Amino acid sequence: MSHILVYIAATDGKVKRSSLEVLSHCRKLASENGLKLTAAVLDADPSRYTETLSKYGPDTIFTVKHPVFGNHLNTPVIEALSNIISDSAPRLVAFASTESAKEVMGALSARHQAGALPDVASFTLNGDVVEAERPVMSAKVLSLTSSNSPLVMVSVRSGSYDATEQPGTAAVQEVAFDFDTAGLKNVLKEVLSSAGDKVDLSEAEVVVAAGRGIKDADGVKLVEDLADALGAAIGASRAVTESGLFPATLQIGQTGKVVSPQLYFAVGISGAIQHVAGMANSKVIVAINKDPDAPIFQYATYGLVGDLFKILPLLTEQIRSVKAG
């Protein structure tokens, strides 16, 4: 019986939520199509992830153990996944749409002559056809794209599906991986982290995002204080990463990161469609903006019309007192 293979993104002992979302959705598709569900985890120590993964119901977990996977390089990931694909002949390979998945999917699909459907908001498998909806044209519209290829690869935007447990008994299959790092033509020299970039924004449960209304360093401080009170990751609109108020790594939107937290604060963000494409999957959206007609209010669960320089200090204080119980 063929299977749906889910590539698992995991770092520092934690499986990414976005991978569990994909695994949960693929469990449903596998069941509908009479296919097995498998997961592949590539790591220096993959066994630390199998317990978490087995709670989401895969039939088999492929583990590939090699220290080279700590090096953020695409070549070993492509090589290892390619071996699993060649040996086990999956019907579909699904990824969470992380930066590392985006980097390998083109090469991997070319190597296996697979249909590739990247960065989808939703997808289905019905027998011979995989159909997906993808935001295109600067996220103004959804494109319906399908593939009849016998092997299809899909990467899924974070927050598109819920991660739901369904415990089962997963078989763990260790896959031998003989990799010669000496032959590599790409070498990781260094990983640079900025203060706001320690957490993966795409995985954060609470995000405070800043826009043009933040104006200056005083505004930045107010955002940092609110994020600190909430234990939130900080994000930013393109306007304030371009102006240099926030590092480019924090940009949320169609050209930046896609986030899907439980709680999202849009502070001084007007809500251009390109930004909304990066946060519309958030569960609860709070918008704070002085312009009552700002488009962001169309997406906000709760919208506050007012001066953020007056609202934020009060909000930070009240949240601290609620958190303190």
Add this chain to the structure above:
Amino acid sequence: MKISVCIKQVPDVSAPITIKDGTLSQDSDRMVLDAYSASAVEEALVLTGAHGGEVEVVLVGPDKAKETIRKALAMGAASGVHIHVEDMSGLDSAAFAEILAAWHKQSSYDAVLTGKQSQDTDAGLTGGMLAWKLDLPYCANAVGLTYEGGKFLVKRQGDTGQEMVELESPCLVTCSNDMNDPRIPSLKGIMQSKKKPVKTVTLDDLGLSLDGVKGGVVKTEGKGFKDVPGREPGKKFEGDPAELVSQLVNLLDNEAKVL
């Protein structure tokens, strides 16, 4: 140093778009140089400016796309290659990668640059596919690029932090629009661009045919378009900041239960 930059002509995504019977309709039929491609051209010009050499731009597209090649030449690229395909309907990323690979197999370069994705489809596949077909080491989503001692050093935006990756030459790099601010062509640049060489190449010249590419390489099919679903309208409050904040914190704590 010779850098080959794959560029794309795209519709102006800032123009309003409507969907009619599942197809896209724009008031303007203005076509422009893709912004990610423009960043790739800019980066190549900075590199050759510092280390010598020249930039060649390569585009797959119809006659109308010549103006986009001229735009890149006006920015400062030395020459252009126009792989002429008049009707691009039905072609996907795999098709463009196949065509671009056929060209690069008969061309020489120290590095190939592409956009990390393009503004119209946002797929981000072609660069990685091309690297595989050309057997090149590559990096995607570059925000910085330098050259030293025969090797390229890429700063790429990863999931957490930025990764500095050294690539042996020849290599391929896909460029983010966070990499630089593409220069606006000067009047002099525009005048000079008209005299720069643009070579027209057909699929036949590359040993390919449109039917062959569609039948053998294309694996996906566009089925139309639809509107992005909206969100349920929420609550909007105006008034005294202190009252607004109290209302909000109460709702977050007791209604949404997210604190």
